[in-house]
Structures are given as structure tokens and as C-alpha cells.
Amino acid sequence: MMMHFDLAQTAPAAAPVPCQDASYCQQCDVRARAICGTLEDDERAALNRLGRRVMVQAGQTVMWEGDDATIVANVIEGTLKLSASTGDGREQIVGVVYPSDFIGRPFGRSTPHSVTALTDARLCLFTRGAFDGFARNHPELGHRLLQRTLDDLDRARAWMVLLGRKNAREKIATFLLDMSHRLAGEGAGPLDSFALPLSRQQVADVLGLTIETVSRQMTDMKRAGIIALPNRRTVDILDRDQLACCAEAA
Amino acid sequence: MMMHFDLAQTAPAAAPVPCQDASYCQQCDVRARAICGTLEDDERAALNRLGRRVMVQAGQTVMWEGDDATIVANVIEGTLKLSASTGDGREQIVGVVYPSDFIGRPFGRSTPHSVTALTDARLCLFTRGAFDGFARNHPELGHRLLQRTLDDLDRARAWMVLLGRKNAREKIATFLLDMSHRLAGEGAGPLDSFALPLSRQQVADVLGLTIETVSRQMTDMKRAGIIALPNRRTVDILDRDQLACCAEAA
């Protein structure tokens, strides 16, 4: 089911294939927020010529941990997970990315984690070589990428506190609050009701727990009236204060 | 004992105090590896004029979690920890930095984690405003900072796998192997004997464990003949293969 459909194969470094006309970026949903947002129109057109739009189905893996880093991309639409594994196959999700986020490992030999679509997704894909070259010649782009990477690093480190020092209840509560913020659109406040893009197993893989513990804790919070779970994927936050309280100390 | 000696106070943004002459960088131990390494001589001299050398004593905290991000620095000598805490005071060390590493949060409002010296240390300190401005005007510096930040992010994510999915034995073994590599000098192979810059409590804080578990696991590995612990801070790796084996599956 999880077919290894290697996008890199279909994007040979020698001949990138722009599949839309140069005005494509004008209508891009995420242009303002993505790293290309502050480029001048002609620069963005030049970058656009290096890339191509790609659809990815839910479950499809875009890059594999340890593979040569041959592609990078902007996320236009959808949600994807970044995951890494121990030698014997235990998985940890090390990041979840949303529209306007950047994926891949520029300026590096190999990809340190896999990237897999959680929902159907649309990407703006570049070969790494072409992107690296463009970024070296366009400091403004490099600077946006730096700011984004610094933000990602802050988020990763905040998550290390969660993984190392929080108990199951705190982990779940923190996760739900994080989701309610990250799934909200540009400038919008946190959502009180949202569809999780993750299965229970994937939630467990984000939090360093087992699926059973995730399920039990969520059921407990439902019984406590803090959240409602109208169906498998939907979460309603009924008592945000209480949830925030759970997130810091159980 | 942990005095709040605020370095930022002694480095007013209005009047940075270069405390050495402009040729100082010429003798800098870490110049080649630090982010300033690829600057032209005159550019480095200009950067040098913005900064100043600072000594920090073991135990002293250079920046505090949540404070305004007013300073950044290169580490010239010594080891420091980056740490963050939960609301109720449980601490997680989110990074350990060594000579030539960069600390602080450029292009950001506040510092997401504390920075505390583990050993006596020497820093090359800049006010953030001055550094940010210089970096914006010197893409080469920005690019080096980007590469370093990408590396830090990879390391942070690898550590997330450890925190979320490894057991105590695997954590300790991974940590010791990591130390034996990171404490080795430029280009040198991993060390088979080294002095830990961390106390047992700090090792616990890096690994998301308690001090007792750290102590027990290290004692067990000593009894198994994998390592020797001639004194509190020294670690000898007697059987690296076995240790590597422990790091992946206990």
C-alpha cells in the first residue's frame, strides 16, 4: 500500500519541467507566507522556471530517510509528516508541515528524515541542485529560508521538552492545543473544532507514545468534558483553559 | 550560586566595546570553523568591531529562556548547555554547544531557551541588533549561519528520535558515543577516553531521564565491561562495538 513512488525519478536534475506558465505564482495560495514571498516578480518567475507543481496522494512518501537529498519543495496545500526511525524500526515523527512550509534538506548530501503526505497534497518542487544555486545567488531567499529554519529549530527544541519531560496526559493536551493553532488559517485564532490530519498511530508517533496510551488519554479527556470526539478524526475543544492546564501539569 | 549575571547589561546596544585590536581574529582558535570563517579579512575586521570577547565561568547563565533576545555569540572555548523547562520546573537540555558553535536567536524577539556555561568558556559576543544588521548585509555570513542552523535542526530531530523512542540503555549508549565524537578536535577520530562536561543530573536532563536511572545504567555498562569510569567525570570506552550495539537496540 505504501508504494515507493520516487518523485526524484520523475524530476531529472538535467531537465526540470515547468508545467505551468510563468504567471502561475501570481495565483499561488501560499506565496505571501512561503520563502519565495519577498522575491521580486522577475526573480520569482526565474525560480518558477526551475520548479514544477506536483500532486501527492495521502500516504505517499516524497523522500526517504537516508536517501540522497535530490529535491526540495514548498508545500502549497495539504499536510505532511517528517519521520525518522531507530535501527529496528521504531518510528518517531519529528515534524508536521503545513501549507507554505518548506521541505527537504538544502545544502546537504542526504535527507535525514522521510517525508510522507498525511493528506492529499500539492507541492512546488525543485531539484536541490537548482534550488541551492538559486538560493546562493538570491540572498533574500536565503534569508527567508534562514528565518524559517530558525523557527523550525525553536519548534523542534520545544518538542524535545515535551518528549523528554512531559507525561502522556500533558503530551496529548499540548499536541491538541498545537494542532488547534497550526491548523488555523493565516492570522486566524485557534480552532475549537478541527479534523486531525493524523491517525491515532501517527499521534502516538509524534508524541513518543503507543496508540493505546493515546486512545486511553483522549477517552479520559472526553469523559472529563475537556474535549469531544464526534468521530475518529474530529476534535472539539470544549474547555480550552482546562486543556491548557493539562498541557502544563497533569 | 546560580547568579543572574546578565551579560546583556554590560553590552549596551548603543556602544559596543571592542576589547581587542582588529587583528584579534587572526589568532582566533575557531575562526576556520565558525560562521565568520569565510568572510574576507576586511569584512571580518568590521564584524570584529561590533563584538567583544567575554569570559564566562562554569555555571553562569548567559541568556535566560523567554528573555528578550539581545545578544548572540560565537563559542571560542568551552562547553555550554541550551535548556528549556516545563511550567513547573522540569528541565530538558535541548542542546550542548562546543567551540565554533553559534548561540543566541538572531532575527527573533525572544530567546526560546537558556544558555548556561558547563565549563569556563570564552565567547565572541555581539548585540543581536548589530549582528542582524551585519548578517543582512553580508550574505556569505547569512549562508554560513543557515548551514549551521540546518545542521542544528538535523541534530535536534535525531535527538527527538532518542527522546521519544529509545529506552534508558540506548539513550546512555547513544549519548556516550555522541560525546566521544563531539569532544574530539577538528578532524580527529572519536575519543576512547574523555572528561564529561556534564554532571549526572545534566546527563539525565539531556536524555529525559532521572539521575538515578543514568547512574544505574552507567554502572551496569561498567559491570558489563563496555565502559570504565575511573572517576566521576571521566569515561573510557572499552568496547565501542558493544556500545554501538547498545545504542541501537538494548
Place this chain on the structure above:
DNA sequence: GACTGTCCTTGTCCTCTGTCAAAAGGGGGC
């Protein structure tokens, strides 16, 4: 050399989370 404070080790118990197993629930296909 004795003392004292801190750090580390060891012991005991307990609890949280993982493991294994089985039942229940939902969604998609027919």
C-alpha cells in the same frame, strides 16, 4: 587530617506506560 557539603550510587517500592489480546466501531464497496 578531620570536616562538611555536594554529587553520586544503591536499595526499595510504586506507578505510568508498554505489551498482548480481544472486542467494538466506522467507513467504503457492493
Place this chain on the structure above:
DNA sequence: GCCCCCTTTTGACAGAGGACAAGGACAGTC
């Protein structure tokens, strides 16, 4: 609407690691 499969929930149990407590070792001081 019904069925089947997969996901999720629930249950029972076990074990790893945490909490608490006490003892031991080491460094610095007097």
C-alpha cells in the same frame, strides 16, 4: 442496507523507569 476490513477502544498484566530514602565518595576548607 449489508458486509468486511481496518482503526480504535477497552481490558488485564507486566516491566521499565520514577520517587523517595539512605549510604558512600570526593573536593574543598579549615
